Amino acid sequence: MDVRDDATRAPIPATAVSDPAPPTVSRRLRIVTVRSLESGGQIIPVDMKPRPAFYGATS
Secondary structure, three states: OEEEEOOOOOEOOOHHHHOOOOOOOOOOOOEEEEEEOOOOOEEEEEEOOOOHHHHHOOO
16 A cells, blocks of 8 residues: 655655554644545545544554
8 A cells, every 4th residue: 555645745654554653743733645545546625623533453
């Protein structure tokens, strides 16, 4: 899964979405774009703020 920061287009390490949220994660609105290979490269915007449990998601 290719996860990038929309502001910088920098890749986000896989640990950022597979481990518990580190305390340094900003509480401001964060939207990242997830390019899902399973859905044929569909781009999915993910709003990180209202769903902090996303960090612990396995799917």
